[in-house]
Amino acid sequence: MNKDAQQKAPFADALDAYCRLHMVPFHTPGHKLGQGAPQRQRELFGEALRSDLGLMYALDDLFQPEGPLKEAMELAADLYGAGRTFFSINGTTACIEAMILAVCQPGDTILIPREAHRSVISGLILSGAVPAYMESRFAPAEEVSLGPDAASLTAAMEAHPEAVAVLFTYPTYDGIAGKLQEMTALAHARGLTVLVDEAHGAHLAFHDDLPKDALACGADCVAQSTHKLAGSLTQTSMLHCRQGFAGTDRVAAAMALVQSTSPHYWFLASLDLARQQLALFGEAEETRLLALAREARQALNSLAGIRCFGKEILRYDAVGGFDETKLTIDFSGLGLSGREAELLLRKAGIEVELTAGSHVLALLALGDDDRSVHALVGACRTIAAGRTVVTTQGLRDEAPLPVPHVVLPPRQAWYAQRECVSLADSAGRIAAENVTFYPPGIPVLAAGEAVTTEALAYIRGKLAAGYETNGAADPSLQTLQVVRE
Numbered sequence: 400m401n402k403d404a405q406q407k408a409p410f411a412d413a414l415d416a417y418c419r420l421h422m423v424p425f426h427t428p429g430h431k432l433g434q435g436a437p438q439r440q441r442e443l444f445g446e447a448l449r450s451d452l453g454l455m456y457a458l459d460d461l462f463q464p465e466g467p468l469k470e471a472m473e474l475a476a477d478l479y480g481a482g483r484t485f486f487s488i489n490g491t492t493a494c495i496e497a498m499i500l501a502v503c504q505p506g507d508t509i510l511i512p513r514e515a516h517r518s519v520i521s522g523l524i525l526s527g528a529v530p531a532y533m534e535s536r537f538a539p540a541e542e543v544s545l546g547p548d549a550a551s552l553t554a555a556m557e558a559h560p561e562a563v564a565v566l567f568t569y570p571t572y573d574g575i576a577g578k579l580q581e582m583t584a585l586a587h588a589r590g591l592t593v594l595v596d597e598a599h600g601a602h603l604a605f606h607d608d609l610p611k612d613a614l615a616c617g618a619d620c621v622a623q624s625t626h627k628l629a630g631s632l633t634q635t636s637m638l639h640c641r642q643g644f645a646g647t648d649r650v651a652a653a654m655a656l657v658q659s660t661s662p663h664y665w666f667l668a669s670l671d672l673a674r675q676q677l678a679l680f681g682e683a684e685e686t687r688l689l690a691l692a693r694e695a696r697q698a699l700n701s702l703a704g705i706r707c708f709g710k711e712i713l714r715y716d717a718v719g720g721f722d723e724t725k726l727t728i729d730f731s732g733l734g735l736s737g738r739e740a741e742l743l744l745r746k747a748g749i750e751v752e753l754t755a756g757s758h759v760l761a762l763l764a765l766g767d768d769d770r771s772v773h774a775l776v777g778a779c780r781t782i783a784a785g786r787t788v789v790t791t792q793g794l795r796d797e798a799p800l801p802v803p804h805v806v807l808p809p810r811q812a813w814y815a816q817r818e819c820v821s822l823a824d825s826a827g828r829i830a831a832e833n834v835t836f837y838p839p840g841i842p843v844l845a846a847g848e849a850v851t852t853e854a855l856a857y858i859r860g861k862l863a864a865g866y867e868t869n870g871a872a873d874p875s876l877q878t879l880q881v882v883r884e
């Protein structure tokens with residue numbers, strides 16, 4: 400990494416300098432630097448509207464970068480050790496779609512984990528690739544999925560010698576990192592391209608106590624939500640291709656396919672600034688956050704009835720690393736489900752990232768400090784103080800996700816004639832839509848899969864526990880879109 404060059408923020412500087420020219424705009428956006436914006440919008444966004452710009456040839460072009468944006472993306476590649484890095488203004492969703500589009504032809508088999516995010520299914524619908532699922536390991540005591548291990552990858556590769564690529568989710572939402580280096584080597588030995596959904600890992604490269612990042616594990620293409628765990632604006636991400644990856648130009652073309660032709664320059668400037676921040680302060684910040692997380696975990700574990708697992712998760716064979724900045728807080732010892740705990744925490748002014756089974760997930764990132772952590776621990780202490788500790792036996796209710804039975808390629812199911820049937824009548828039919836609870840955004844059923852009794856039981860269990868679906872035509876899930884027979 401070139402430390403001197405990393406001090407710069409070429410695109411943010413260029414945007415700033417351009418705004419200072421006070422040009423009279425005869426171009427989009429139509430509100431013309433805020434002047435014509437709705438009153439409420441002006442009140443909400445104020446002076447910021449003066450820099451609401453996108454696609455200005457005076458600055459640079461995301462899809463044909465030649466100036467400061469090219470330099471900004473090169474600095475990001477230099478920081479992460481990539482051959483080439485692409486900025487995304489459409490989150491990791493676009494990056495995942497693009498890497499699948501770049502690597503898979505229609506009909507190609509790609510190995511994916513059970514915990515594939517819904518954007519992976521979108522990538523399959525767009526590309527026409529066919530998923531073959533790798534079995535995942537589950538930690539029953541912690542109620543979390545561990546993802547696939549080397550044995551499940553090998554089994555999937557043997558069952559699908561035709562597979563051209565494999566996609567891993569690394570780390571999981573809960574911060575659990577599989578043995579990616581080993582699995583990448585196994586996949587490469589069979590000629591598979593290795594794609595990694597590292598949505599929750601933009602910070603991994605900056606501290607040795609965090610799991611090794613996917614590029615360092617040898618992955619070919621890595622999608623990261625910079626906005627999730629680094630400092631950029633929501634919906635901004637990066638896609639990295641490793642040095643020498645033969646598909647890089649195809650990835651560049653695919654990134655242009657799945658993103659707006661009018662990328663907001665704030666998003667691009669914020670990626671540039673987040674990269675600069677990580678380069679200059681990443682290690683110090685992650686050191687601070689790890690200390691904060693360790694303190695929080697210790698305090699949470701001292702509360703009767705509350706548990707927050709830590710590095711002991713490494714005792715499972717499938718696990719190669721753990722990101723301690725993820726706090727999975729289990730309330731089963733207080734007789735609470737995760738959903739109930741979430742609502743109690745919300746009443747106390749704490750909003751968590753996700754809820755499942757008997758736990759909630761609180762994540763620590765750059766914006767956290769002693770105060771936020773004390774607020775979280777304090778709210779948990781208050782919840783614990785008002786309840787009696789109960790035996791945890793029988794209270795855990797987060798089951799592993801049902802094993803998918805792929806009948807049709809997702810793209811074929813997407814285009815098939817469909818009909819709407821009651822959830823009860825959908826058993827044995829082929830889903831024409833995804834059923835996803837968000838977060839974590841992992842489809843329980845993806846388009847093209849058989850509606851199995853296990854999937855129905857899982858869906859009913861989630862609905863009964865108060866979880867809401869996202870993306871289905873009937874969000875109440877009384878009915879389901881299935882392929883017409």
Ligand SMILES: Cc1ncc(COP(=O)(O)O)c(C=O)c1O
Nearest residue numbers: 489490491492516596598624636
């Ligand atoms: C594992 C995983 N992959 C991909 C995504 C999509 O990322 P983005 O929201 O940046 O589009 C998410 C979002 O929650 C995710 O959790």
